[in-house]
Amino acid sequence: MQQLTVVGGGFAGLVAAIDAAEAGARVTVYEAHRELGGRARTASGPYRTNEGPHALYRGGPHWAWLAERDLIGPLARVPLAETLRLRLHQDGRLRRTPPVPLLRLARRPVTDAPVDRTFLSWAAPLVGERGARQAANFLAVALFHHDVGALSAAFVQERLVRVAAFPPEASYPRGGWQSVVDRMAARARALGVRIETGARLTGLPGDGPVVVATSLAAARTLLGDASLTWESGRTVLLDLALDARRGDPWVLSDLDAPAWLERFTGQDPGLAPAGHSLVQGQLPIGPGQSKAEGIARAERLLDLGFRGWRERVLWRREALASGRTGAVDLPGTTWRDRPAVDRGHGVYLAGDQVAAPGVLSEVSFNSAREAVTLAVRGGRPLHTTA
Structure with missing residues (x-):
């Protein structure tokens, strides 16, 4: 011993x-x-928030370890109707389908991406600079970083392949x-x-x-x-409880700038009281940007995707996570x-x-x-x- x-x-x-x-x-x-x-x-109720959007990825080694010990527990399944409510903010408009360049990059092997080049310099010749930037911004969900295109191509590509996998790797422990x-x-x-x-x-x-x-x-x-x-990220965290309304997006991913909003009660209604929606978002900001700038971006996205959200707010919380969002690898x-x-x-x-x-x-x-x-x-x- x-x-x-x-x-x-x-x-x-x-x-x-x-x-x-x-x-x-x-x-x-x-x-x-x-x-x-x-x-x-x-957080203990009535709104059971995590520190930013959280998911458990099935493809990782921790999944098998947790499962062997019966530690994962019941999972919240994402209904098909919710997956159809994925919205992508692209060129100032909300769209329902991912852009082709993002899908093309997500299918490329991780080994194709070099360690010593930026993701943008590697991906732009393959799908165009606009498509490469959209793919980088999509990864706000996993990287919490304001300039994903400036990170190591190998580092970013590994995460793009995992995040964009189909069927999705992301799972949600109930509660x-x-x-x-x-x-x-x-x-x-x-x-x-x-x-x-x-x-x-x-x-x-x-x-x-x-x-x-x-x-x-x-x-x-x-x-x-x-x-x-x-190196780590710097991101604004926004939690909202809204009166539930049919037609709200499940996920709103910003491809014009890094940002992610997710209605977690879409897969796990027990995270909020009946009739309430719990939305959690994270908006990466640069070194010279303020929390208020990140919140302003979130509110513009909410205006686009969540009709009348300002009058529906039941509870709200804001935070700034600096240097505690995981490692990011530079070229x-x-x-x-x-x-x-x-x-x-x-x-x-x-x-x-x-x-x-x-x-x-x-x-x-x-x-x-x-x-x-x-x-x-x-x-x-x-x-x-x-």
């Missing part, structure tokens, strides 16, 4: 705790907040991500994991290896390591160049901005399992960074 400390009770921290406990370690989790989940937390978090926490406790919430550490405990499963900024402060930095870099999982002296990093592969929460999952493999299981790294 080996002692392992996990700092952070979000998705990565819970994966690490469960994996280590299953390997026979004594595990203690310290979470600074009173509730577990981190960015996977779902929001909190339902998954609660099942993970119950599993951890059943394995003997000690979980302390409201416990903000100012230094590392002295016994055994430590997995720091926090944001990169929090890890930088805790470890006193200024090198723990990586010439890959996930291998991000801060390493193994920090030496028995300290390991886990989270969505460290050196592990995957899309969205898959990075947190892979880095957590890598950390436990190195700290407790005594195995070779799952994902080499050589």
Whole structure:
């Protein structure tokens, strides 16, 4: 039996705790907040919002791991009628079908896209600059970045293929991500994991290896390591509860500028009281832009797609997420160049901005399992960074 400390009770921290406990370690989790989940937390009613639009992708390694432990739970299925309410803002108008250039790019193999070129410079000769920009803006749903075209072509193309897959990979745990978090926490406790919430550490405990499963900024402060930095997005988050009305879009994706609005009660009516619609959106903004500019863009899209929405508002919340929307890779870099999982002296990093592969929460999952493999299981790294 080996002692392992996990700092952070979000998705990565819970994966690490469960994996280590299953390997026979004594595990203690310290979470600074009173509730577990981190960015996977779902607000307690009446409007069960996540921190921005959330989905669980079936094609990732975490899906099989969660399913084997019966941690996914019931899924909210998207009715066919809702899929027909996909709207795309293109050239100032709402359309129902994706542009051909986007579909053409989504069918290209990930291996065609080079690491050392921008997505725009690679994709424009293939489908034209306008089509390449539309495809880049479509990926606001997965990248939370204001200029996807300036990122590494290989990085962007991997996400475009996954997001635009048919049948769709995106799945929605009924009740929001909190339902998954609660099942993970119950599993951890059943394995003997000690979980302390409201416990903000100012230094590392002295016994055994430590997995720091926090944001990169929090890890930088805790470890006193200024090198723990990586590119991330900056995005405005908007949550709205509206009086439900037939004809509202299910999804409104902006192809003229990066933005995404999704009516989550389309697939899971239980996220809001009967007769109410819950809309969550995210609008990436540049370094010099304000939250107000992002909100103004959201309201213009709402004017186009949600008739009379201003008079139907029952509840509203706005936020700005800066540097906490996951890693993005610039040209010439890959996930291998991000801060390493193994920090030496028995300290390991886990989270969505460290050196592990995957899309969205898959990075947190892979880095957590890598950390436990190195700290407790005594195995070779799952994902080499050589």
